[in-house]
Amino acid sequence: MEEITKRRLKFLAGFAVYFVALWFLWNTAIVYPLKIFVVLLHEISHGMMSLATGGTIERIIIRANEGGLCQCSGGSPFLVLSAGYLGSLLWGAAILWAARGRGSIPRIASAVIGVLVIGVTLLFVRNWFGILFGVAFGGVLITASRQLPAEGNAALLTALGLTSCLYAVLDIKSDVLDRPEVMSDARMLADLTGVPTLIWGLLWIVLALLVSAWLFRRAFESVSSADVRKEVFEV
Secondary structure (H helix, E strand, O other): OHHHHHHHHHHHHHHHHHHHHHHHOOOOOOOHHHHHHHHHHHHHHHHHHHHHOOOEEEEEEEOOOOOEEEEEEOOOHHHHHHHHHHHHHHHHHHHHHHHOOOOOHHHHHHHHHHHHHHHHHHHHEOOHHHHHHHHHHHHHHHHHHHHOOHHHHHHHHHHHHHHHHHHHHHHHHHHHHHOOOOOOHHHHHHHHHOOOHHHHHHHHHHHHHHHHHHHHHHHHHHHHHHHHHHHHHHO
């Protein structure tokens, strides 16, 4: 039982250190590539929802100032507009799940994500910065899958997943709560439905926080469960 407590404290300490570091380094060059990656996930989510509801992707733009655009035609406007912030959050959850995988799962996940990033970039991204970033970032992930051990890939995926979840929350706050006048997804959804921008922002913030809390709880419980299984095996 003492060993379980130690591992729980170690998990909490590690999470706290990463969160604090991410918070203070948020506007630095260290975190910048991770934020652009999440912008790409945001725009990909719009595009995927457009395809899933019968539409098409015309082009994706990823800008150096952390802005992005996914120009779609057809599909369900309501679902397409809703998919951006929530999509990047779900991508973060999926990446964190892969990071917790056993054996070679983290290495495989890094390679798969890298291939997908390059593929989406070449198919749909239509500006030079976005193309160069997508190909380079995807290449880094593929190289990491081949050169780093499973633990290194797990750490990389954890960084990507946590950043995606945190960015979803902060991006909603910035675009919707701090600057309700900007033409954000929530603003366009408000124009479409008649429901105020602030309501959509608050709803998405609550959902993002609930999902993030659930992910943290699952990660914490998986650490504890793994420790219990180990102790039973050793006994």
